Amino acid sequence: MTEIKLYxxxxxxxxxxxxxxxxxxxxxxxxxxxxxxxxxxxxxxxCVSFFGLGISLGFFVLFDKR
Structure with missing residues (x-):
């Protein structure tokens, strides 16, 4: 099985x-x-609820240093 990597x-x-x-x-x-x-x-x-989650996820991806 192939492995999928998300960067x-x-x-x-x-x-x-x-x-x-x-x-x-x-x-x-x-x-x-x-x-x-x-x-x-x-x-x-x-709209605010759904896309607000997108903003919080974007900040997580932006500042995550793993």
Whole structure:
């Protein structure tokens, strides 16, 4: 069976942060502008939650020195 190796690099972490950050900003804007309980409000929270994980993963990859 072949072995799959995944390599971390600071470039991949920075790229993940850069790609996730606009979606977190848009989601935050949707949360602040819409009324509680509307579709856009809920989608804003989903967007911030999902892409916020991408930002935290990007910081982990960026600063992990293993």
């Amino acid at each position: 971390k690099s600071s470039w991949k972490g920075a790229r993940l942060i850069a790609l996730s950050l606009p979606f977190v900003i848009i989601g935050t804007w949707m949360i602040l502008e819409e009324q509680i309980g509307t579709f856009d409000y809920i989608m804003g929270w989903l």
